[in-house]
Each structure stands twice: as C-alpha cells, then as structure tokens.
Amino acid sequence: MRSRYLIIGLAVALVAVTTVLIVTARSGDSTASGGDLTVTNTVVVPDGDTSSSDTPSSDTPSSSSDQSSSAAPTTGTDGRPASNVPMTKLAPGEKPPQFIIFSFDGAGSEIKWPIFMDAAKQVNARFTGFLSGIYLIGDSGKNAGVYTGPGHPTGAASIGYGGTEQSIINEVNNLNRAYSEGHEIGTHYNGHFCAGAEPSGDQWSTADWNSELDQFFQFMSDWKTLNNYTDVPDLQVPTTEVKGGRTPCLEGQWDQLVPAWKAHDMTYDSSMPAPYSGIAWPEKKDGIWEFYMPTVYSPGFEGSVMAMDYNFWFKFNQAQNEPETAPELRQIVKGTYDFMYDQAYHGNRAPVLIANHFNVWNGDSFNPPALDFMMEKCTQPDTYCATYQDVIAWMEMQDPAVLEQILNQAPVAASAP
C-alpha cells in the first residue's frame, strides 16, 4: 500500500508511507528540530517515515491541579530524585501497585518535551523517552557521514537528523532535564528503517543490530566531536543508563536481537506485539524483560486495536491526515486508555503501557489524551507512573514465588466487559 498525504500545520512536511501493517506500528518521530520545517529531511527518503513538524500545543497541563503530589522524592547520590515507586516486598496474595509506563518514541521535540516534563512534575510521574540516536547528529555530522544504517548507504535514514547546532543543544538540554528529574532515556535506534526501506529491522542480523546499537551509543558519547561542535553543554545522561528500547515500527527478530541487547548490557525491550490479547505482566525471556505491546479492546472502536498511537490512527481512518477529526479520535484514544486502566486496576494490575510518539499526527490526536490520562491517573490511589527500569527494579526485589504468581495472571482488557 502506498499513500501520500500532506500534513499542514504551522509547517508542512510531506510524508510518504509504504507497506503499512496494522500490527506493526509505522512510526515517524518528531525531529529534534522542533518547529523547523523539515521537508528536506523527509521527501528525500523513500520511506519518508518522519517528521511532521511540531506545532505549539494548547494542551498544556493545568497548573491549578489540586492533585499535585506533595511527595518530595529523596535525592540519589547522582543528584537524581529517587524512584517514585515504593520498593517494598509484597506478601503472598497481596495486590501489586498499578504501574503506568508512558513512553515516547524518537524523543526529539522542543515543544513536547517540556509539556510532558511539566505535567509529570505536577503528578509525580516518570516516563521514558526512547531516543532516536541521529537526533544527536546535526547537519554537520550528517554531511560528514557519521551514520551508516545496516545495509544502507552512508547518511541514509528514514527520519530526519537533528538539524541545526541550536536544535541539538536544545535536545541535549531536554535530555539532561529529563534525566535529572528521574525520567528514563532508552533507545529507538537510529535510522528508523521499516518495511518499504529494506533492509529494515525484520531483516537485520545480530551483527546489524550490534552495529546499530554501537552507533547509537557512539552518538551519545561522541556527538560533540562527530558534529565538530566546540562550545556546547555536556550530555549528562550516562550511556550506562540506557537499558532498553523500542525498535522502529516494532520490527526485529527476537533471536537476532537478544545477543545484541546482551552485548550492550540491556535488560529489557518493549517492541514485541503481545502473543495474546489484552494486558498482562511482562515476561522475562532469554534474560530480557519483554514488555509486550498489547492489543486491547477499545470501547470507542467497539473492537480490538494495538494500543499505540499510530495503530489507533490506522484503525480510525487508515492513518489519513484529517485534523478535523482530532476531537473524536482523542476521545476514542482516551476512552481506550481509561478502559485499559480500569480493567488492569480492578484485575491483574499489569502495567499499562501508554506508547506514543511526540508527533502531531492527525491534528495532534494522540499526545493530548496521553497528557490527560497522565494528569488524571498518576495520582490515583496505589497508582505509580513509572519508568521501565523502576518497574523492573520493583519486580526483581519481590520474592520469586510471589513474583511468579503476579506475572502468571491472565490478561485483562482483551474484550468488552
């Protein structure tokens, strides 16, 4: 399938999409260049899976929320706040906390980063940004050919690079702020090669994934020299803090990925479509915690959908850009999130994954419901909006027998109540 559509906001980006698979999120990411026009970054790439430029959002969090958490997190040795998850062992049969894990693929948007960080601060939430590594590579590094995607010509990518030096500085500042406030940085890899831009993740070998991850970590460590920047701030997110990620378009073969993850000291992944319907606890498989991307029942759709922004969009109107439908779609998405939460909260207490990009797809149909959900639910009793790593730490401190009982509970939210 091939369709082309024009996204018109404050800026215009042309996005060409090929071979859309419903269960495979084809996900473009915002570029780090925020509101910049990124046409040159998008149309040159056949897969064009990218960058609708951000437009200012009116959905800023209410500052008058009376649910602001008064919890003053203690400070860890590195100056970061301590985990917002109560690290206590459950007794056998005791209900686990309800975790909600927000993640944003790409994690490059000058507009969206502060909106979600400000909101999170109000409700004591933490979230995870899955960074596309080339958002740390600016025009100079791009022109110098510092990135070669596995099987692709040097410089090629399906998303835009990071843009100007100022855009890179802004991205670094946002990453630093996020990390310092207890949010987590993971990887969304680099070139975002998906079906239609082969070889894509589904075809990559372990060696290919190793190359992709080597480059991701090199970009984090050496972005200054690769870009030939001299007077810029340090990136204060240690590479050792990146422990997992989400593959572009959820592509990749498990047996090829696992050795590459282990070679890079990673402990979790959140890319694999769940092999069951509904929401269940993560599974530790081959030494990796897999937080499956769930397919759930959606009251608004009166049917099943994979709970990820792009997949909602595809289910709604085959991912056509129809901004006038945004109010309706936002309501469906929010209703689906609420249903997921209610079913989990009153059921197996499996972590609810809210998987978004920072994109403004379909008139910004997806970030506003995620934001509303964050503001409403993160202060509910026994509910913790946490990072992947903090949820893993909580699971791993439980008594093995207690944990096994928790993990083995049947999925919820698979069908209409």
Ligand SMILES: [Zn+2]
């Ligand atoms: Zn993506």
